[in-house]
Amino acid sequence: MRVWKWKAALGVSTVVIGLSTGCSSGSGSGTAAGADGDRSLVAGASEGPSAAPSTLADGMGSDQETDGVFPRTVDHFQGSTTIEAEPEKIAVLSTGQLDDLLSLGVVPTASTRADNAGLVPDYLTDTFPQYKSGLAAMTDAGTRQAPNLESLAAAGPDLILVNDSLGDLYPKLSKIAPTVVTAGQGVNWKRDLLLVGDAIGKGRAARQLLDDIVEDAQTKGAAVAGDPTVSMGVSPRTAPACSVSPPSPAPSPSTWDWPGRSRSGSPRSRRTSAPRRSTPPTPTGSSTRSRATPRRRTPPLSWPDRCGSR
Template sequence: MKSVLFGLSFASAVLIALPMNAFAQDVIHTAPRALVDMGSDAADGVFPRTVRHMLGATVLTQEPQRVAIISTGQFDSALAVGVVPTASTRGAGQAGIVDDYLLDYYPQYASQLAQVIDLGLRLDIDLEGLAQTRPDLILVNAARDTPEERAQYELLSQIAPTVVTNATGVNWKIIFLLTADALGRREQAQAYLDAFHADADAFAATLGDTPPEVSFVMSTGDRNRIWGVPSFSGSIAEDMGLARPATQRFDKTSEDISVELIDQADGDWIFYGGRGDGLRILTQAPLWPTLEGVMAGRAVEVDFDPYFFNAGPTAARIVLDQVSATIGQ
């Protein structure tokens, strides 16, 4: 039995501010850092707990042992606090049930990750298979409170207690905190984020008064996109005190560009990735060799999934570490 899931695509977010460095006064972060009216009041490891979320409140009577993941980022979030999901869906274009960057980052979980049950595509979940895994927690995203999202939540809640997080990549930090809260590990997640922010601040302190402009561009072969400030990778660049090219300071996750407009991907540093024929389309575009970042030898190919697809804390750490090492070398 299958059912279409709604609202799992990245939604636009409002661009609030673009600070030039992480030590600006009264910084308002584009990526929210704290849960508001969501989560529980219980300390780590304390159950039962009532977790407030996007579409209601869910009571978890005991620590989850069999977690089913429906949406982008939550698999990453669970692993970051030491929980290996029992079952998961796959995103469109995702080769395996577990992304390669997670397999590489968590070799200690290799045997458990090899046994994760495949629930099909995120937009066409196998509900019968989900029920057969006997989950005691289901984690899913929702873009907003709509009749379709609420129907999905109520359907999943008939199978197991369900917690709904925000579907937008720029919200990866509060997705992480809420996911960890449902697992009884919110304080652990907060410590992870505190370390992340400390490292981002330390890098920002090295940049001086004129930080470099960093560009993020990707292609899947059929679509070429540049990424704005209110995106996953864009929010990390902001945390690091990096500037963005004028062409990428828009108030949404991404913008599509044709190869004739590839100059909009230019920057002091260009971080680019692709799937399928995407890399060839980018690097063989007639204007690609004319980009200042390319001519300066500052165009860097990166792993598609952590930069452009899977918004989670492990992916964020990879982006932070790679960008800081590349620019700081």
């Protein structure tokens, strides 16, 4: 689950965040009672749950309460899908669903990827080394934003899992294989795990996994003394990580790199070896003196440019 990645990277800090945002297995969605800064909102939303909803959305889930029983009908975010037998070749169209399946002991047969990235994020490769060969054999079904339906169909899945952000593709995907649509977005990771579990016949196992995560978080959170302030950052491969403090200011003109002078402004020592290229001598009798032109080093990006536009 995503929580294992966060805990591996941030340790107890993440547990504190999880507890402060209501990481429990009891309540459903609800709305935040505190300030906006206390919320965990879906990107772009002005209102939403104060914590990740830990139950299935109303009216969704399987008609079978016992794991491993098929056929089963699953109500999801684009309708209702009947799955006749336990799926053996599952295609996932988001990293969250790949995460969910691996956490439940299932390796999909096809997956999508982010632009200019591999099919399996490093944190999943590190967390599930036992599935290395199976993950390497997955079919590349294109990108998350634009899945390759021909490659997907060629993989022959008997179940497709997709986020509601690609809900417009549901009619086409349903012609390839039975399709279950989850909510997507990070704040819905718990209910998406439960819905994925229902779809593959492991609803109770998914509930137990979620309860174990919550219990572990509560145990570690109780061991944290006082009321610490916690910050959490994301460091994508394609961009530098944002630190808590702004970077150092751009160099002042006194530290510009002038020919013949060091960055501190003092004259450089004379070279003992020949220069790399010679300067044409000044014509005899000429009063013209060559003027050195400063080469200004490009200053680092400003704080908003580096981190504010993420």
